[in-house]
Amino acid sequence: KQEVTQIPAALSVPEGENLVLNCSFTDSAIYNLQWFRQDPGKGLTSLLLIQSSQREQTSGRLNASLDKSSGRSTLYIAASQPGDSATYLCAVKKSRETSGSRLTFGEGTQLTVNP
Amino acid sequence: EAQVTQNPRYLITVTGKKLTVTCSQNMNHEYMSWYRQDPGLGLRQIYYSMNVEVTDKGDVPEGYKVSRKEKRNFPLILESPSPNQTSLYFCASSRGLEGKNIQYFGAGTRLSVL
Numbered sequence: 001k002q003e004v005t006q007i008p009a010a011l012s013v014p015e016g017e018n019l020v021l022n023c024s025f026t027d028s029a030i031y032n033l034q035w036f037r038q039d040p041g042k043g044l045t046s047l048l049l050i051q052s053s054q055r056e057q058t059s060g061r062l063n064a065s066l067d068k069s070s071g072r073s074t075l076y077i078a079a080s081q082p083g084d085s086a087t088y089l090c091a092v093k094k095s096r097e098t099s100g101s102r103l104t105f106g107e108g109t110q111l112t113v114n115p
Numbered sequence: 116e117a118q119v120t121q122n123p124r125y126l127i128t129v130t131g132k133k134l135t136v137t138c139s140q141n142m143n144h145e146y147m148s149w150y151r152q153d154p155g156l157g158l159r160q161i162y163y164s165m166n167v168e169v170t171d172k173g174d175v176p177e178g179y180k181v182s183r184k185e186k187r188n189f190p191l192i193l194e195s196p197s198p199n200q201t202s203l204y205f206c207a208s209s210r211g212l213e214g215k216n217i218q219y220f221g222a223g224t225r226l227s228v229l
Contacts, residue, residue, distance in 0.1 A: 004157075034217065043119070043205060044220040089158070102148070102173060103218065105158040 002027045004092055006106035013080055014114050021075040021109045023090035028071050034103065035064050035075050036089040044089065048075070080113045087111070117142045121206050121221035128196055129229050136191045136224050138206030144219075146209045147189040148173065149181065151202040152223075158205065164189055196228040 003026045013019055023033070032051045036044040048057045048064040050073070056065040063076040073090055087110045091103035119140045128134055140147065148163035150173075160173030164183040178200055180192040189208075193200060206221040 036220075041223075043222040044207075046217040046219065049217050091158075102160050102163065103158075107155070107157045 002030075002092060002094060002104045004090060004104050004106035006088075006090060006109050008109060009107070010110040010112075012112040012114065015080060015082060017080050017113075018076070018078050019080055019111070021077070021088050021090075021111070023073040023075070023106055025071045025073075025092050025104075027094070028068050029094065030068060031093040033064075033066055033073050033090060033092050035062075035073075036091065038087045038089060038108065047088075077111075080111075082113045082115050084113050085111055117219070119206055119208055119219050119221040121204075121224050123224060124222060125225050127227045127229065130197055131195050134193050134196060134226075136193075136204060136206075136226070138189045138191065138221060139187050140189075140206075140208040140219070141187065142208065142210065142219065143186065144208035144210050145186070146218075147183070148207050148218075149179070149189070149191045150205045150207065151175065152205060153202050161191070161204075196226075198228045200226065201228045202226060 005024050007022045034049045035047045037047055038044050050057045050066045061078040066073045087108040089108040091105045122137045145166050149161040150158045152158045159175045161179050162173050162181040164170040167183055167186050170181050170183055183189055204224045207218045209218040210216045
């Protein structure tokens with residue numbers, strides 16, 4: 001059974017710092033990995049999706065990497081801003097999933113960027 | 116604007132009183148699903164639907180029902196809610212069936228069962 005772990009559970013940084021969030025998964029046979037942002041009282045917003053054949057994806061100040069063989073992904077946030085404060089979740093989709101596009105989620109990293 | 120809309124956003128009810136949480140998407144997505152989010156357990160899939168009239172169980176389907184009579188709607192039904200169904204619920208949709216595409220999530224429904 002796939003398990004997804006995110007470390008750290010919470011992170012507090014001063015504005016302007018570069019930071020890395022970590023995600024690990026136990027079954028390397030994944031189809032893709034997706035990073036989400038969750039704001040309090042709101043739903044999940046997809047940030048980046050990496051297919052299993054890809055090594056990284058970039059969007060603005062965000063860069064997500066994937067090392068499928070070692071079961072790891074990182075989300076790099078450059079020049080962090082207070083508006084980046086949120087909970088960040090990673091989720092993986094199994095390969096050859098016969099039960100639809102089920103995502104297995106980590107519990108998230110709660111990020112606080114202090115002005 | 117492309118979106119997934121859930122209603123209600125907040126609901127307090129009592130044990131045994133049937134309720135329905137609606138979910139609607141305007142992106143003509145084939146795939147829709149329901150998740151619940153609980154502290155220490157993360158998000159877990161309840162049910163999913165790969166198209167109209169095609170639904171199947173996720174990881175935690177007990178106590179829930181769904182239907183997919185129209186492509187845009189995927190309601191979650193609790194026939195006899197119990198306190199252990201107190202949770203934050205999310206509906207999600209995506210284009211296509213192979214999971215290559217980004218899943219879009221609704222804003223969530225916070226349910227309390229007393």
